[in-house]
Amino acid sequence: xxxxxxxxxxxxxxxxxxxxxxxxxxxxxxxxxxxxxxxxxxxxxxxxxxxxxxxxxxxxxxxxxxxxxxxxxxxxxxxxxxxxxxxxxxxxxxxxxxxxxxxxxxxxxxxxxxxxxx
Amino acid sequence: xxxxxxxxxxxxxxxxxxxxxxxxxxxxxxxxxxxxxxxxxxxxxxxxxxxxxxxxxxxxxxxxxxxxxxxxxxxxxxxxxxxxxxxxxxxxxxxxxxxxxxxxxxxxxxxxxxxxxxxxxxxxxxxxxxxxxxxxxxxxxxxxxxxxxxxxxxxxxxxxxxxxxxxxxxxxxxxxxxxxxxxxxxxxxxxxxxxxxxxx
Numbered sequence: 001x002x003x004x005x006x007x008x009x010x011x012x013x014x015x016x017x018x019x020x021x022x023x024x025x026x027x028x029x030x031x032x033x034x035x036x037x038x039x040x041x042x043x044x045x046x047x048x049x050x051x052x053x054x055x056x057x058x059x060x061x062x063x064x065x066x067x068x069x070x071x072x073x074x075x076x077x078x079x080x081x082x083x084x085x086x087x088x089x090x091x092x093x094x095x096x097x098x099x100x101x102x103x104x105x106x107x108x109x110x111x112x113x114x115x116x117x118x
Numbered sequence: 119x120x121x122x123x124x125x126x127x128x129x130x131x132x133x134x135x136x137x138x139x140x141x142x143x144x145x146x147x148x149x150x151x152x153x154x155x156x157x158x159x160x161x162x163x164x165x166x167x168x169x170x171x172x173x174x175x176x177x178x179x180x181x182x183x184x185x186x187x188x189x190x191x192x193x194x195x196x197x198x199x200x201x202x203x204x205x206x207x208x209x210x211x212x213x214x215x216x217x218x219x220x221x222x223x224x225x226x227x228x229x230x231x232x233x234x235x236x237x238x239x240x241x242x243x244x245x246x247x248x249x250x251x252x253x254x255x256x257x258x259x260x261x262x263x264x265x266x267x268x269x270x271x272x273x274x275x276x277x278x279x280x281x282x283x284x285x286x287x288x289x290x291x292x293x294x295x296x297x298x299x300x301x302x303x304x305x306x307x308x309x310x311x312x313x314x315x316x317x318x
Contacts, residue, residue, distance in 0.1 A: 043122075044122050044128050045122030046122070046125075046298065046305075047129060049130050082122070082123065083122055084119050084122065084306075085122060086122050087123045
């Protein structure tokens, strides 16, 4: 059965810090092995969602299963934060456009190790 | 305090709820649309699910490889000259979808009416009757509301809520406003009284 996963040793990063992660995939019976990685943020809360894609990496898996490491520089802003009316959440997502399969992991981007709570 | 990402009534969680049909299925609405030469309006009051239903119809049309031009209007997004220009440039293979027909002023509406007769199709949402035939009258009832709330709080057994029937009546069946009030109510809850293992 096809699946995608993201492996992270840690999930808290400071702005401009290097985010290191791996993508693991198993694309059974899939001829189109193109994958896309997105580093993006989105808001959650009382109002309409907002979203911003910071970086996209497109690559071809070139095999039905495997694992590959990546490194992305964390953006300077916006910071992750948690509030009553709105929270801002950063995520790393991997998508197979051909199969619509995806996986994502929430990460925290803040200047200190503590989350920002409004 | 319950943070936004843990509030079961955040907009992102509500948007994941499918439209609950009282009629058999979306194909029945589509048949009504075809009957009216691919023209139709989803009518109904505020917060009854018109936009949600419209998105599901668009999904059906896109699955049939139709060429869709979607215009979403609300009190923060007005219909302007650029929108009108873009609509007037549509070719006859296009299907125009407008969510929030009543946001368009009378003069622009005249031009859009003229154009939609020359397109492959049109479907929109409106609070009021228009010259476009109504293909579905959206409405809500207390049981639908109770069921939607149950779906949203299914992972939060400890959550205490206000009387939902009174809330529904207070907002005259406007489920959107009911959800806003529930969001505010829950966000002030003591976090210890809520199971925060909800999915998101």
